Amino acid sequence: MRYLLFLLRRSRIFFLFLLLEGLALAMIINQRSYQRAVFINSTQRHLGELLEATDQFTRYLHLREENEVLARQNARLQALLARAQYFQVARGDTTVDSTHQQRFVSIPARVINSSYSKRNNFLTLNQGSQAGIKKGMGVTGPHGVVGVINRVSPHFASAIPIINPNLSLTGKIANSQYFGVLQWAPELGHRQLYLSDIPRYAQVDSGDAVITDSRSLIFPEGIPVGTVLDKTLQSDQNFLQLTLQMSTDFARLEHVFVIQDKLSRELDTLQP
Amino acid sequence: MKYAAIIARFILLVFLQVLVFNRFLFLGYFNPYVYILFLIYLPTTIPRWGTLLWAFGLGLAVDLFENSAGLHAAASVFLAYLRPVFFGYLTRGTEQDRSAINFRKVAPFALGVYALSCIFIHHLLLFLLESFQWAEWKSIFKRTFFSTLFTFVFVLLFQLWNFRRNRTIP
Numbered sequence: 001m002r003y004l005l006f007l008l009r010r011s012r013i014f015f016l017f018l019l020l021e022g023l024a025l026a027m028i029i030n031q032r033s034y035q036r037a038v039f040i041n042s043t044q045r046h047l048g049e050l051l052e053a054t055d056q057f058t059r060y061l062h063l064r065e066e067n068e069v070l071a072r073q074n075a076r077l078q079a080l081l082a083r084a085q086y087f088q089v090a091r092g093d094t095t096v097d098s099t100h101q102q103r104f105v106s107i108p109a110r111v112i113n114s115s116y117s118k119r120n121n122f123l124t125l126n127q128g129s130q131a132g133i134k135k136g137m138g139v140t141g142p143h144g145v146v147g148v149i150n151r152v153s154p155h156f157a158s159a160i161p162i163i164n165p166n167l168s169l170t171g172k173i174a175n176s177q178y179f180g181v182l183q184w185a186p187e188l189g190h191r192q193l194y195l196s197d198i199p200r201y202a203q204v205d206s207g208d209a210v211i212t213d214s215r216s217l218i219f220p221e222g223i224p225v226g227t228v229l230d231k232t233l234q235s236d237q238n239f240l241q242l243t244l245q246m247s248t249d250f251a252r253l254e255h256v257f258v259i260q261d262k263l264s265r266e267l268d269t270l271q272p
Numbered sequence: 273m274k275y276a277a278i279i280a281r282f283i284l285l286v287f288l289q290v291l292v293f294n295r296f297l298f299l300g301y302f303n304p305y306v307y308i309l310f311l312i313y314l315p316t317t318i319p320r321w322g323t324l325l326w327a328f329g330l331g332l333a334v335d336l337f338e339n340s341a342g343l344h345a346a347a348s349v350f351l352a353y354l355r356p357v358f359f360g361y362l363t364r365g366t367e368q369d370r371s372a373i374n375f376r377k378v379a380p381f382a383l384g385v386y387a388l389s390c391i392f393i394h395h396l397l398l399f400l401l402e403s404f405q406w407a408e409w410k411s412i413f414k415r416t417f418f419s420t421l422f423t424f425v426f427v428l429l430f431q432l433w434n435f436r437r438n439r440t441i442p
Contacts, residue, residue, distance in 0.1 A: 012321070013320045013321060013324070013353075016321050016324050017324055020325075020327075020328045020345070020349045021350065023328075023342070024331070024342035024345040024346035024349060025342065025346060025401075027335075027341040027342030028341060028343055028401060030341070031340075031341040047336060047337070051337075113339075115294075115338070117297050117302075118303075118402070119402055120402070122339050158339070186408075186411060
């Protein structure tokens with residue numbers, strides 16, 4: 001017993017070291033596996049406010065450019081309004097008078113913190129559950145797809161961007177309708193993306209546009225993802241893996257929209 | 273008085289790291305982690321348990337802003353624990369005592385080797401824990417190597433500034 005106490009006393013620095021490392025590792029593992037490190041994440045209100053305050057400085061530098069992009073996006077959205085709606089046909093040949101009902105609603109938000117050079121990148125937005133944001137909603141930017149919401153607090157939300165290896169979405173080639181899996185890998189850098197599992201007989205040329213697919217159940221169909229840069233045959237020899245140039249530049253992303261699908265619950269009851 | 277200076281340095285480096293250096297990217301990929309200057313130059317008169325706790329707090333503060341629970345804390349504590357191993361570079365061939373090293377009186381070259389070792393150990397564990405899988409060892413070593421160089425450049429700049437400051441105010 002005395003010897004044990006002596007041993008403990010002599011190597012107390014080592015035990016303190018083990019204790020602190022254990023604490024840190026527990027935090028890492030906790031955040032990795034459950035995505036819910038409750039007391040350390042920037043969705044916490046005070047940190048969020050601090051981040052927002054620092055963001056106010058940098059925001060003004062990009063104001064003019066952002067305005068231009070937003071104006072262009074407005075014009076595009078007005079031209080495409082019908083796409084965000086669905087036909088409500090009552091029975092056979094009779095149609096209800098108000099044929100168009102809203103399906104997708106977009107909630108504007110601003111990016112107040114983000115990373116694009118790490119392996120597990122993330123985004124923090126300045127809107128939360130009070131603005132109607134829920135876990136699992138899609139996020140788009142002025143140029144195209146951004147990511148998916150994964151945590152929400154009353155005033156802030158955090159999203160996993162498509163440049164995170166833990167997220168995969170469905171995308172398709174705009175002119176031929178072949179669809180595949182969109183997945184990012186760290187070696188690509190923040191401007192490129194893989195689209196894999198495209199059948200090898202598909203005609204793909206570099207420069208073809210890739211858009212979101214309605215199969216993803218998160219985004220409306222037709223939101224731009226990027227353009228094809230390169231194609232290689234996958235190791236199974238049956239499918240192609242395409243490298244895309246992403247249309248969203250995560251290095252200067254500022255204004256985004258969180259997309260709410262009003263029919264998502266109905267779709268969930270139908271599809272397993 | 274001594275602790276006031278340490279706390280001031282702690283706060284300054286965390287804010288510099290979060291507000292400035294996290295936005296600094298080399299080739300759009302490699303991030304300098306200059307905040308470990310705090311651990312490299314932490315006075316050796318502080319007891320070792322104190323050093324470990326300072327390192328844990330420092331890492332946690334950076335983690336809070338980077339959304340990376342525990343990652344920097346783990347790497348910083350690891351560096352703080354291994355730091356005395358590198359003191360040999362600093363005391364070799366001088367009269368200095370290991371338990372009270374005056375960093376301003378160490379030869380610049382020895383100080384550089386010491387800082388480089390510290391940075392490398394810290395960054396290696398950081399990137400290992402960040403990817404958490406051996407299959408990516410190539411990318412881990414690449415990132416460790418370039419980020420170490422990148423951080424080292426900033427450490428050298430700091431040393432240069434410190435050196436000149438000593439010359440002007442004897």
